[in-house]
Amino acid sequence: EPIVRARGLVKTHQADGVPVKAVRGVDLRVERGEFLAITGPSGAGKSTLLHLLGGLDRPDSGQIWLGDKRVDTYGEARWAVLRRRSIGVVFQFFNLISNLTVADNVELPALLAGHSTREARQARAELLADLGLEGRERSVPGELSGGEQQRVALARALVNHPSLLLADEPAGSLDSKGTREVLRLLSRYHERGQTIVMVTHDARLASAADRVIHLFDGRIVDEATFGKEPPRA
Ligand code: ADP
């Protein structure tokens, strides 16, 4: 069973009362353990599509399944619960809470998901060690480099062991060293079995994925698979 299935997704934004068609009928399937990259030029609808898959935005029409759950009909409260338990998101600008320490940023989603303080601390400590951030626990995000902040954001996204990790231009605000680092880490978690969907306008980053779909003007116009059999439709 795939982790994600989407059919006929359509999303129109309102930009100052003017409708902007961002996603115009997308069908998509992401298999368990797959690393999928979504590429395409700026404005192609990549972020919108990712937001639809993560419940950060609602489609106008179309269906989305996460595992065996049909989720496009979920209201905000049900989505909030599902997101906490099953979906981790990494953003271009990290979106860390600037007045919380690194430790608190990473522990917060675990606490919100109902884990005990002890469990949250344990999970945070393991992830920060794994990501080479020991000793940074008491820092606030502004004291860290961009690459370090993105690693904290990755720890936060993974703290509840999500079945799906979404990454929206995860290297988009990093220098070349930070870019290599974040890609290396995504590849590492992918090798450990993490399902990942990453949006990037940079074709070089997409080559870390198993499969790339190319979005143009709100539609999938091309698809390529690297090194593995394509998932069966
Ligand atoms: P990409 O991630 O490929 O750059 P986006 O999904 O961000 O594409 O945007 C697709 C189109 O929808 C663009 O024309 C963009 O300006 C528009 N758009 C995206 N988000 C919004 C929004 N919240 N309000 C209005 N227009 C939006």
Ligand code: ADP
């Ligand atoms: P990206 O393409 O990397 O997502 P954007 O600058 O397109 O970056 O979008 C950044 C944020 O602004 C997103 O949350 C998007 O939904 C929103 N956005 C994009 N275009 C518009 C727009 N025309 N009007 C309002 N919000 C927008």
